[in-house]
Amino acid sequence: MSTLEIKDLHVSIETDQGTKDILKGVSLTINSGEIHAIMGPNGSGKSTLASTIAGHPRYEVTKGEILLDGEDVLEMGPDERAQAGLFLAMQYPVEVPGVTMTNFLRTAKTAIDGEAPKLRTWTKEVKQAMETLRIDADFANRNVNEGFSGGEKKRVEILQLELFKPKFAVLDETDSGLDIDALRVVSEGVNRAHQENNMGTLLITHYTRILNYIKPSFVHVFVDGKVAEQGGPELADELEANGYDRFLASAAASV
């Protein structure tokens, strides 16, 4: 049983117009086996939270803490965070020139586990996971994400999620740009990782569509860099019916 705690997190970025505060005091606690959905309008800071947890250098934490089982995550580099059991499925997975998927997956797995996976079982495991996610076998020989379509990139993110077996995964708008079949395949992958590894999940999304496949036990509404409201799955239904207007109105009123 592991716990990921986010306490009063304040994050800013440097822009051409100067420093911009994005997160303004976010607190969340996720335990193993829990699925938390974070919903909210564009620009509310959802993706900033995801990138900050993964350790993207662009985001500066000005206040607050992120703790994984009591360990200070903010002191760790991005590689150490992944080794500690955090995983970010990116909204825009990066194309890496010159590195084949096969080589990448094996190198990452070795770094995360601290030892090289046994070649024969590993090759089989990768092949099976690719089949289940309906990723063409040919992808193994292609460079990481190079020339993949948006949907293919998302499947490959989930492939890594299944192979690396993190304690906690942050899915940053994994559903965007997916057709209905791909959405189902990807959701099944997340659910498998959830069941088999007791993974804790932070699911970031605009839409409730993915929540038909991945059932959250907690829903947090993000507005203007803060959690505006928390609840159970029924909160997602309400958002589906009424949108974010009432949150935006109150945020505007408080300015």
Added chain:
Amino acid sequence: MTETPEKVAGVEVGQRRISIPGFTEEGENLAAETNSAADHSHGGLGKPKEVTAGAGSRANRHTGFDLAHFPEPTGREEEWRFTPLKKLAGVLSDTPTQGAGTDQEAVNYQVSGTVEGVEVSSLGHGDAPRGDVLQPADRAAVVGYRNAERALHLKVTQNTEVAEPIRVDITGRAAGARANGHIVIEAEPHSRAVVVLEHRGSADFNGNVEVKVGDGATVSLISLQRWEDDAVHVGQHDAEVGKDATYKHVAVTLGGSTVRLNTNFRYAAEGATAQMYGLYFADAGQHIEHRTFVDHNSPRNSSDVLYKGALQGATARSVWVGDVLIRKEAEGTDSYEKNQNLVLTDGARADSVPNLEIETGLIEGAGHASSTGRFDDNHLFYLMSRGIPEDIARQLVVRGFLNEIVQKIEVPSIRESLADDLERELRISGH
């Protein structure tokens, strides 16, 4: 990293095979357009010097043995405009370095042990086949030709198949001391051999190499530039590829302060396959320049050129100029050339200039491509977010990128040592 297909006179030539609408018997000379428009400079600082001479068809480029026809370059000539000429003062001068002994002494040659069917001798000026294949195309090549008193002659006799690579170790003895070298490789018909030239140490080295590939012969020449940081190396490597022969030239340039290699192919008849591959890693302060020229001067031959390089460090510099000329008589030609660069740090500069001239439409294929990609913070973050430490992430990218060339080298010991070299190169700038 994305390929940039080139459009020359409205014809897309960036693909493996091109089809040129309405392009049949007459052909078209694309040289003027490629020379003026296709200056593929990517990334980095500085500006290439303006061209004032030498532009135009590769077919018109002067070659010969008379030094008077090759004045000291000013840096404005097409073939010299990227090169740091100050560094080349020694190798462009027609007189030996003072106090450095004769030209022969500045460099030590060591040829691997006797092999049956391989004759090792030396050739003076006027001794055939010295100068049969070599066609000096710039001042450095003529200076080298005139000043190399004896040429090393390696002859692989007819039908001989040499299992082990024939090694020539060329070791410079002193930085700044000029050395002129000349190697003549003759592969008689239906012979088979791999020749490895390994350059180490320090010198101002000017080395001409000429290779006559006999009918039906299979020859690989692997030229390794593993110089010390203060070495200078210019060289022209010419080959004439015989009927149904297979020739492969691989240039691997890792060391040296300035290295400029001109590799030129032409054909004796038909049915030959010729490949030019190159791998380079430029660090801060290094200038690495490769110029390739495939002269499709006879029908139904194929050529494939692929050079890949990585650059790291604020003043790292690489140049690739790839000329392919498909002459009017070269019907049925199949040719392709590509250069790819991977820029690892800010301030490095890779110039990449593919020139394709096609004088007949009756060809199987002709294409060229050039791309320069950056390894940037987003790549690094992606790999690190998967648990991969920064130094391993860089190695992964560079090795993966260059591996395509490494795999073309048929000598396992060289492939293995290159892996170590690349690891060392990546450590140099502190990553």
